[in-house]
Amino acid sequence: MTRTTRTYWAAGTAVLLALLFAAAATVTAASDSDGGGTSARAPGLYSPDAGFARDMAVHHQQAVEMSFLVRDRTKDEPVRGLAYDIANTQANQRGMLLGWLDLWGLPKVVADEPPMSWMGTTDQHGGHTGHDMAGHDMGGNDMAGHDMGGGAAKPGALMAGMATKEELAQLGAAEGRDAEVLYLQLMTDHHKGGVAMAQGCATQCKTPAERDLARGMVEAQQSELTLMADMLKQRGAAPRG
Template sequence: MSRLDEPDIDEKRVDVPDTDDVLAERRQSGRWLSRLLIGGSLAAVAAVVAVVVALMWPASGTAGAGPTQDSADAGFARDMAIHHQQAVELSFIVRDHTSSEDVRRLAYDVINTQANQRGMLLGWLDAWNLPKSSQEPSMSWMHHDMGGMHGMESMEGMDYKPHDGSLMPGMATNTQMDQLRKAGSKQEDILYLRLLTAHHKGGVAMSQAAAEMAKTEQVRRLAQGMVDSQEAEMKLMADMLNLRAA
């Protein structure tokens, strides 16, 4: 993606008054992570949440207690943990450089929420006594049990070819990540909103599949929650881009 020359826009005219309403619930649910996130300690956040989740989940040695290695539950947990990690990285870049308060609030909420969810996903894998990585291609779990799905057979992720660091649909390439790091403030905001919108679209499609295919209620519930919250954020970002004439 090439950098676009955008007209100068008065920052006072691009404030989004409804941002707090859209994000308030997500900010409240992740507020306990604030101090860790301010320091950028994503690994520490994931570790803390993973331990809590593992302690709450039934022991995986119990018959039928946990999903199997090739299940949709485990595949979704592994892939979405990777997907979330990049969204957090994108948001840290912008949070530390943007001069726009509404973009900074959005970036902070993405960091807060997705680091929390990533910790839950990794914690579940620990509780199921399953590895956090797999030799199978990303999203290969979506090929299983397609009979009960609603039109997901032709989904983009089914034949996605990883390239330039983009491992799954919606993920930014290494080139795009470098462009974001080098962009000026206004261009950075617009590029971030576009990259995050594409990222969310890929995440929503994967979450919709997991909400239908997963056998574990907790996984289905989290996946549907991701669909709802990320669709709301995509609408918010569309408004923010329109205000920036982008």
């Protein structure tokens, strides 16, 4: 068995485990809810549990979008297979995260919440700890553009690891090997940001099922990072920066 085959098998196994975590998480969350659909232990609006669910749902949506883009721009089966796995896994996980917000009776979007601000939050049932709702620290200093614990987002990107509109347009215009390399590079960045966010939830979230899902995300995406590094090397390329 070649190194690439072993790595691909490991990544596929991690993806399956992540999906199993997600399915178990839904059952656990549902069993914790009362007749009105809201858990008696529901997290607060600005808690890490709720913030991670909202932010990771957005983060995952872009991964699904990029995976569909590359699927139509290459005939390379390993890349198409990876893209399918990522799209399928992250679409399922996104559904779980949004489902939890519904169960908790919390909104999927909070207009005054800066992306990833929950990573500096420890209060589980009330307001922000360390950041106010306008994205300032409690000393009144603007937090925009600063690292909130998961790595700073690059200019033009919403969260750490996410691609910009220009990069998505580049991917949409690329074909063949160029599309494969750009996708692998963009998804490598995306996974690094996603791993940092999931590690943050695994440390800070109080909902056991959500912590388990976050840990599954870390394992799956770290395996895929190894796989993507190998795939880039095969194409005479490397991860960016």
